[in-house]
Amino acid sequence: MTTTHQSQQSPYIKVKRSRIHGTGVFAKKDIPKGTKIIEYVGEKITKAESSRRSDAQIESAKKTNDGAVYIFELNKRYDIDGNVPWNTAKYINHSCNPNCEVEIIRGHIWIISTRDIKKGEELSYNYGFDLEDYEDHPCRCGAENCVGYIAAEDQWPKLKRKLARKKSRKK
Numbered sequence: 574m575t576t577t578h579q580s581q582q583s584p585y586i587k588v589k590r591s592r593i594h595g596t597g598v599f600a601k602k603d604i605p606k607g608t609k610i611i612e613y614v615g616e617k618i619t620k621a622e623s624s625r626r627s628d629a630q631i632e633s634a635k636k637t638n639d640g641a642v643y644i645f646e647l648n649k650r651y652d653i654d655g656n657v658p659w660n661t662a663k664y665i666n667h668s669c670n671p672n673c674e675v676e677i678i679r680g681h682i683w684i685i686s687t688r689d690i691k692k693g694e695e696l697s698y699n700y701g702f703d704l705e706d707y708e709d710h711p712c713r714c715g716a717e718n719c720v721g722y723i724a725a726e727d728q729w730p731k732l733k734r735k736l737a738r739k740k741s742r743k744k
């Protein structure tokens with residue numbers, strides 16, 4: 574049997590090469606703040622399956638140096654593994670100064686604009702990573718406030734302390 578999943582479409586976006594990292598998602602037209610731009614789709618999996626896959630992804634990331642993680646927490650019982658070909662939203666890059674956020678609305682994961690976005694701008698959101706293995710996830714978003722690694726904003730003070738300690742050790 575062949576899968577009949579179609580690539581996730583949205584009138585707001587187009588996918589092309591990004592200066593941040595690999596492939597990115599860009600605004601095809603002006604997008605007002607608060608727009609549900611595209612759903613982050615994937616395979617619904619249990620927490621047990623999710624941690625198995627996360628471990629596998631981390632292992633392969635160490636080998637390929639590709640820190641891609643596509644698993645999203647949906648609720649207490651299930652996660653979404655977005656590493657499927659039809660999930661267009663997986664191409665959205667992380668930024669330290671993002672223009673979108675992720676919101677779970679009635680069991681669906683949505684990418685929503687947090688400000689007005691101009692046609693041609695690259696879409697981004699904060700991946701919200703904790704600091705475990707942060708060194709595997711360097712950030713090249715280019716934002717003025719870039720903290721150098723992909724990390725949730727509430728982790729930034731802690732990250733900055735870690736980086737300062739590392740720097741002083743090198744001297």
Ligand SMILES: [Zn+2]
Nearest residue numbers: 669712714719
């Ligand atoms: Zn950054």
